[in-house]
Amino acid sequence: MANMTSVSGLPPLPTYELRPMPDLLPSFISDFWLSIIAPHIAYWAVSMFFHFIDIFDLFPQYRLHTPDEIAQRNLVSRWHCFRDVILEQIIQIGTSCVLNLTESQQMIGREDYDVAVWATRIRLAQRALPAILGALGLNAASISKNMAASHPLLAGALAGGHYPFLTIQLDGVSGGQVPAFAMWELMVAKAIYWVVIPAFQVWVALAFMDTWQYFWHRAMHVNKWMYTHWHARHHRLYVPYAYGALYNHPVEGFILDTLGAALAYKASFMTPRMGMYYFVFSMMKTVDDHCGYALPWDPLQHITSNNAAYHDIHHQSWGIKTNFSQPFFTIWDRWLNTRWEGDAKLKYERTRATAAAKKVSAAINGKANGTPNGKANGTPNGKANGTPTGKAKLRQSSSRQSSRTQR
Template sequence: MAANVTLPEALPPLPTYELTEVSSLIPGVDDFYVSLMAPVVAYWIVSGIFHFIDVFDLFPQYRLHTPAEITSRNRASRYEVFRDVILQQIIQMGVGAVLAFLDPPEYRGKEEYDVAVWATRVRLAQRALPNMLALLGINAASMAKSMSATHPLLAGALSGGHYPFLTTGLAGPDGSTVPAFASWEIAVAKVIFWMAIPAIQFGVALLFLDTWQYWLHRIMHTNKWLYATFHSRHHRLYVPYAYGALYNHPFEGFLLDTLGAGIAYKLSLMTARQGIVFFTASTIKTVDDHCGYSLPWDPLQHISANNAAYHDIHHQSWGIKTNFSQPFFTFWDSFLGTMWKGDTSLKYERSRKNAENAVQAEAKKATSS
């Protein structure tokens, strides 16, 4: 005689859905143009704010460098910096247009279905719970039976996702019923779909971009030809300022920033709108890292140790072989021993005095001539 076998309980059916094309993020403006322009607009708005602070010297107590240092130490004019940044942004928009062209059209209307798919996975995962508890010497069936009257949902989970009391009626004259999800299963599924998955996508993108930029940046410094040919241009700004964040050789700008961010976007499987957020946030962070100020109320200065003060050390002649990490975190510098260690106050003070003396000497020379 065959043994009695208890078949798994039927799963709740998935809802139907109808797709409709996603409407424009900004009414009247196609998302294609938003994706191209948002990082550029953000770059100039944020750098413009810092430039205003810089020109009118609003917060001198939070400056990393004095105006005299900017004048005497930088080897690129403001015009050269502006010109090269515009060139890089043209390249960025070109690559952005290619990425947008490769993206499939986006539709809405499937969200409830996708949440139900995750709720189904949550239900299926519960089927392993009795066996897992058994490994710990816990009798899940006995616990479920004792809780069935007072905590039916908990009892259902302990029994392997068995919820015979959860049903819903189907539309139609026959009035038949089908299994339904528990409210907590739907809640968990929504957290996974709306929060956990996007967080993982952004985490993957940030991790990849930081890794990409660390290693390419470090190679640009360790290989003399690469440094002299490409990366040395960025270091003509010994004293960084906000709108000089993307002052690079065009090839390096494409390789380090544009290509790295594009691969991170594709690798993380972001939607086009997530990409807009990612590219814009990366741009703002890069500008903030080059702003030349350590503002205590600037949230981007406190998200991680990789901030304006951290990156500024890398721009100094004495710190140029350290602090390669950018733009978000410092873990590669920490793991590989390339993080600057020690006090920098005396070095900064010496730079300020030397710059002030140089400016005074130049002024005297101009007066005497």
């Protein structure tokens, strides 16, 4: 591409040539498909990590709930939870394919040009310094002249971005000299281009996602129809575990998670490569928020105060009308006074004690009836009256619990 020549004493901008960005794993998979499956690989990798900890009870001191609570309080089996998560991930994969088709191929090659553009803006901004200093009663020209020998770069900035001693040779044939950028201008420009702008894009995506999820999530608790038909399914997990993070009604999952993440990505104007990292991070954070552990060495639980312990309160019957914020910050709960402020520790102790007492009672009753593990009347696993594995009873209990927690 043609170069912009020096205008009004400004350094010229470099030439550039665009080329497609190489795939992250060119020998294995294209970025198109990697960006689609990577979030789900992350989902199951983190989920299986916590599942391994859970089944082998490796860190019982950091559990939010005991195994007895998981067995007694949840109103959905692990198999049905797994099945619904797979369904939602299929929907997400389809949506990701459509989203990727709307993106043009990411190109590289103009990074130095863009940095130079920012350096030019910094140079132009310096032209306002003499006027600003003059408004404060300072003579910028005099100060610059006095500092020229000892601090030439500072003197040049105070003079309005005038650096006559900074030049480069335009080409080896003509030998012409053109203005050049100061080192500090290029360093600041690189920081803006490589750090500030990407950080701002990430912040926009996180803020958008949090706002989207907070108000939709809260609406699904306020509106009885949406709660009963959609959101109540997620609250069958009174004791969340990692791979149950995406256990939702398909409509809720699409609106709250899939569509919310896609719109956040678009609103932030991320590149496709940045978007892939963002989706992977979001998925890992969502799983971690449902892991059921307060691990002191888990970095995802210390980025913000919105972590597994915070979100777990929302899954309890006594905290279901609070802690709507997810998955990153708690600012909307704080601003709108929906943050849990009670003594959660005492309530957790009561639920643990209740679960333990029920287990002891069930064991005593089973022994008294000569039916180990609660099996009675030749009906293993609680099968009775034509209701295998107690499914009819489970559905009835789930309906009553959903209605009660909504009230």
